[in-house]
Amino acid sequence: MAARRHRPARRGQPLDRRHAGRDRARPRQPCRGRRAAAASAFPAWSRLSSRKRAEHLAAFAAGLGARRETLIELQMANNGKPRFEAELDISDAIATFEYYAEQATGLDARQGADVPVPDDGFRARLRQEPIGPVGLIVPWNFPLVTSAWKLAPALAAGCTVVLKTSEFTPFAELVYADIAAESGLPAGVLNIVTGAAEAGEALVANRLLRKVSFTGSNRVGALVMRSLSERTAPVSLELGGKSPILVFADADLDAAVDFIVGGMFTNAGQMCSATSRLLADKAILPALVEKLTARVSALKVGSPFEDGTEMGPLTTRPQFERVQQVLNDAGKDGLMPLTGGRTRDGGGFFIEPTVYLDVPDDHAIWRREIFGPVLAVRGFSDEDDAVRLANDTDYGLVATLVSPDKERTDRVAAALEAGMVWVNSQQVIFPQTSWGGFKASGIGRELGPWGLSAFTGVKHIVEAV
Incomplete structure (x- = not known):
């Protein structure tokens, strides 16, 4: 199937x-x-x-x-x-x-x-x-x-x-x-x-x-x-969702970047399942952010009918304007994106894929469902800290784990408050498995x-x- x-x-x-x-x-x-x-x-x-x-x-x-x-x-x-x-x-x-x-x-x-x-x-x-x-x-x-x-x-x-x-x-x-x-x-x-x-x-x-x-x-x-x-x-x-992707210190960073980009920028981030909160072990956070920023900044944003387009426009004007407002408010709050954060020149409902680092855990970009190509990144100190940060949300739809340690991923998957957990995987949905979440x-x-x-x-x- x-x-x-x-x-x-x-x-x-x-x-x-x-x-x-x-x-x-x-x-x-x-x-x-x-x-x-x-x-x-x-x-x-x-x-x-x-x-x-x-x-x-x-x-x-x-x-x-x-x-x-x-x-x-x-x-x-x-x-x-x-x-x-x-x-x-x-x-x-x-x-x-x-x-x-x-x-x-x-x-x-x-x-x-x-x-x-x-x-x-x-x-x-x-x-x-x-x-x-x-x-x-x-x-x-x-x-x-x-x-x-x-x-x-x-x-x-x-x-x-x-x-x-x-x-x-x-x-x-x-x-x-x-x-x-x-x-x-x-x-x-x-x-x-x-x-x-x-x-x-x-x-x-x-x-x-x-x-x-x-x-x-x-x-x-x-x-x-x-x-x-x-x-x-x-x-x-x-x-809705405000879902986490957790990257542990033993993860393959290139694979992790694949999972992050796929989980966040597919459909220009207009997904209830968007893993819009990236949590990474502090030991590998700088290296991961460097690879991720390079990858995201190189994504081709354009018309779906242009060859090589990797991310299209937002679907509706109201959603485009809402995401614009989120980015404007972030600038007023002193948040500076590592990449993106702007609309594309030349018209259309295009917003650059955007990454923010060290977003405060009480900020709207960390807590609200944006429904656009906006990723927030934070580091964690250990497994317990990762689970705590991941579960600190009103939502509980999905989560993604990246680590080769099966005992760890089994343990963390059981601890996460989410209706679907992907382990070392893109967001694959089979008709045979359930879809839905906990909390809001x-x-x-x-x-x-x-x-x-x-x-x-x-x-x-x-x-x-």
Whole structure:
């Protein structure tokens, strides 16, 4: 199965959409028709055999594959991703649909599994049933990827969906409508709406939807949870991060630089998983910083359609302006970058990859999720100090460890408060493993069997025998 890799920049290189359509509702109720369609379609879709649902999921994987080159170029144009990143996005989405097609195939066979009970006079059986029509809200940084992570398990479980795209990057995800039409997906099973905050608010507030799965900022996630709490509806939240990468004294420094650059400057740092806090043993900190600064300052920043581009622009003007403000504030606070820290001349939403050394642990650059190409660096004195600094954050999404000492990496991985820990690795994400974090990084898990469980309810049947 293919896996997503947040690949480092390379050294030395530089229809009728009635059942899955664009939103055509009136401005005051931008999601009304789509929500009602999902609710009406749910009974029949939930009763369809899981094997038949698997066939539809496989059709989504095949449909994405057939449009691969078009979608790659669309991601490049709409998001500003260099080609190698856009290629990984499409591969990730295809792999996700393929995985959940496999999961759906055997779902019916697992229903009614016996549950041991301590009384021979009773028999208990387990069913996991679809929770109903659901709302899926996805962000602009990884179109197709975040939607596949939600859409595939929801459909596999037997839920019908209303998918709201980002208002900034809707184009790639609208292809799901074409694939649904081609594959004969029943009307109302997949519904796609576009729009900004108003569309999201209407989606979350509607009582026909029995759950909402949201990926985005903590600020908006809190609003989603607050709205759903009014009717005590369940929610899954995949939110932010301020993740550490820990480099120990025995690390291969060239490999460490690869992992740092890949974990921080992929997608111009617009990742919830960005390892934006570098913690390095003080014994090797000067040598590591020298290598890192040379590498980062040589990264080619430019249009995704230029040969050799290693980092593209930020995706949206609002995000560009937010990161600009962060850099301006850092200068006012007396922080001077080792490299970067400026916007690129000539226009566009380009910000130089930026590295700050010895950032105070109470500064916004150390504590806040910047969502841009801004790396903060500090040294640690020993393993306990490294773990303490790594865990001193409101978030707990991911972490990376760099050391050949397996006993140490096992020990530190167990001590870190993070939902995913990579050891001597780029950010590789398999559909079979979970995605999600601790603390303010969210509620629930995506991917793997946990992603499927997020769209099912547990039912036990206990009968006297």
